[in-house]
Amino acid sequence: MILVDKEKMRAIDSYAINVLKVPALSLVERASLAVLKHINLNKFGYFAIVVGVGNNGADGLALARNLLARYKDVEIYILGDVEKASEEFRLNLESCQMLCEEIFYVQSIEDLEEMERRLNNVNLIVDAIFGTGLNRPVTGIYATVVSIINNVMKYKISIDIPSGLDASTGQDLGEVVDSDLIVTMQLMKKGIYEREIYKKKCVIEDIGIPQKAIDSVLYGLVD
């Protein structure tokens, strides 16, 4: 099994997008559908999607949009400054705003208290806060949200990486989302594989990154 650290995964993503011209939005969409296929829509109907403002969050918003497209009940919780959001995040947020009335920007203590209350009513929580972009300890409102998510007894899915885990070293950069399922994109991340507690609940999903991008970055194979 190929194992990659976050630098290698980000280089592969970048090669796919910038050299092989694979649209980033396509990868985000494929990532969202890769998570959707692991959700039993006959069993789960009320979702909380918790997003950061990077592309992990974009994956989460694309998933929210695909759930809303099926008239599922979705609440979206946004952490961070939307002004810093990626293009893929922004485009998916625009559509979610047309489909969803329950979009919460979590910034204050009151917002956190309301989130904690509301999470008791959903039946599945999606962790799309951080992926391979986590680059420092999780603190402040992010740490509080991870703790709130971990304290509620609901089925949880993490997109790509359980937020709080360093995808390269497997180090906990603060409390890590204790998800029931981790859906990691394209290649197994070293930080997940080296921690049995995460490895055993992780599935790998192909999101359409060309093998040429992987071979070029990992083995230096070029035409």
Ligand SMILES: NC(=O)C1=CN([C@@H]2O[C@H](COP(=O)(O)OP(=O)(O)OC[C@H]3O[C@@H](n4cnc5c(N)ncnc54)[C@H](OP(=O)(O)O)[C@@H]3O)[C@@H](O)[C@H]2O)[C@H](O)CC1
């Ligand atoms: N690259 C692609 O085209 C694809 C990526 N996929 C998904 O995207 C993530 C990687 O997305 P990225 O935007 O690079 O980063 P994250 O979404 O993981 O993180 C968002 C930003 O959060 C900031 N950050 C990092 N650590 C912390 C922290 N401890 N506290 C607060 N904020 C933090 C950081 O920005 P700064 O400017 O603040 O440094 C991150 O940029 C990948 O995991 C996949 O889920 C798609 O799946 C495929 C296409």
Ligand SMILES: [K+]
């Ligand atoms: K995540």
